[in-house]
Amino acid sequence: MGNSGSSSDDPRYSAAARAFTPKGLDDLRSLHASLAAQSETNGQYVSPDVFKAYIGIDGPFGDRIFDLVSQKRKDRRLTFEDLVIAKGTYEKGTKQEIEEFVFQILDVSDDGIVGRSDLEVVLTSMFNNLFHEDGSELKQIEAFIDSANLTSDSMSLEDFQKWCAHVPAVRKYLGSLLKPSDSGTQIPKFLIPDNIDRGQILLTKEYAWHIGGALSHHDLKEWKLLYHSGVHGQSFNTFLGHMIKAPTVLVIKDKEGCIYGGYASQPWERHPDFYGDMKSFIFQLYPKAASFRPTGANHNIQWCAVGFSSESIPNGIGFGGKINHLGLFVSANFDQGHTFECTTFGSPSLSKTTRIYPETIECWGVVPAAGDDRPEGLKGTVLDRFKEDRHMLNMVGLANSSE
Structure with a gap:
């Protein structure tokens, strides 16, 4: 196959090409020509090294992606037709076709089985690419793998789809590998007051990336530390006094060593009943890493009560x-609480035990992106926000899994 893109007899190319506009094909032709020029192949094909540099993935994981994109020919040549066929499936295919392609990417050993060792290779490569780690964050990689709840040594496509529902950041990343300009790997900038020692902070960039997988881009610009129990004291009134009218990320580490929390789309304000909308969710960070979005079973999203005398x-x-049986609850004294299996989010108990004793509590405010008029962080009606949420889920192929 050559580089013209117009004389191919491969029916896969013809079918894939029809999924693109003429401009889309021209853009792909320009991309291939640029990469082929860097490969020094007289414009005929792209070499593995140049392709892996383009997607930012090296090593066995990068080799696996190149192998799939070049149609497993093993000739170490990526043609223009290959690029169109791969992107036609990866970007323009049905949800099932995209999921199957992404699932194949995980089979790094190419033995037809996605095992724990494959996941370790993929996640280690991801962490190295995103955070410039060299495998030192093994415990966090294990947290992601453990959330898959594998019952055997291998992962099925169905297992993968269920896993994606709980680790949307991983799914976003795997769904963006051929689109480096829209990588979906945005990590918020942390704004931390000067009087707070960074060594005290629970939230890491890896944790923020995991939480951010369930958020849209405008919620991933800057997160400002509003409250830290080790600095501001364990006071509910102090906590509320530091809040802003914007979404927040609550992170808790308990005395069992478990780390978890929740994203609150509505401000923390005094209410005598549940409130909030479908953009909120709860999550685990360690020893498992998983997010749990609203199932629609009920609308008991956020709880914030203070000063009430009724039991x-x-x-x-x-x-x-x-009431008295929440998915996650911290008492007004901030010294105890509970976490139960919860139908609101389809979540398990977030800690090792249902009764929790917080060691550290911190809360981060989601700073509105420039040009975003949410001061107030609450843009549009509840229905508008729900539609926006559904759109984001559809973009990462997870809409059905949250229902």
Whole structure:
């Protein structure tokens, strides 16, 4: 096959080419020509090294991606037709076709089985690419793998699809490898007051990336540390006094060593009942890494009560479930709480035990992106925000899994 793109007899190329506009094909032709020029092949094909540099992935994982994109010919040549066929499936295919292609990427050993060792290679490569780690974050890689809840030594396509629902950041990344200009790997910039020692901070860039996988880009510009229990004290009133009218990320480390929390799309304000919308979710960070979005079973999203004397209105903050049996709850004294299996988010208990004793609590404000008029962080009606949320889920191929 040559580089013209118009004389190929391969029916796969003809079918894939029809998925692109003339401009889209011209853009792909220009991309291939640029990469082929760097490969010094007289414009005929792209070499593995140049392709891997383009996608930013080296090593066995990069080799696996090149092998799939070059149609497994093993001739170490990526033609223009190959590029169109791969992108036609990866970017323009049905949800099932895209999922199957991405799932194949995980089979680094090319033995027809996606095993734990394959996942370790893929996640290590991802972390190295995103965070410039060299494998030193093994415990966080294990946290992602453990969230797959594998019942055997291998992962099926169905297992992969379920895993993607809980690790959307991984799915976003795997779904963006051939689109480096739109990588979906944005990590927020941390804004931390000068009087707070960074060594005290629970939230790491790896944790933020995981949480951000379930958020849209305008929520991933800057996160400002609003409250830290080790600095501001364990006071509910102090906590509320530091809040802003914007979405927040609550992170808790308990005395069992577990780290988890929730994204609150609505400000933390005093209410006698549940409130909030479908953009909120809860998550685990360690020893498992998983996100749990609303299932639609009920609308018991956020809880924020203080100063109520009735036993039917527990004072504290939390997410999901029902009164006195929340998916995540911290009492107004910030010294204890609970986490139960929760139908609101389809989540398990987030810690090792249902009764929790927080060691550190911190809360981050999502700073609105420039030009975003949410001051107030609450753009549009609840229905508008739900539609926006559904659109984001569709973009990463996860809409059905959250229902």
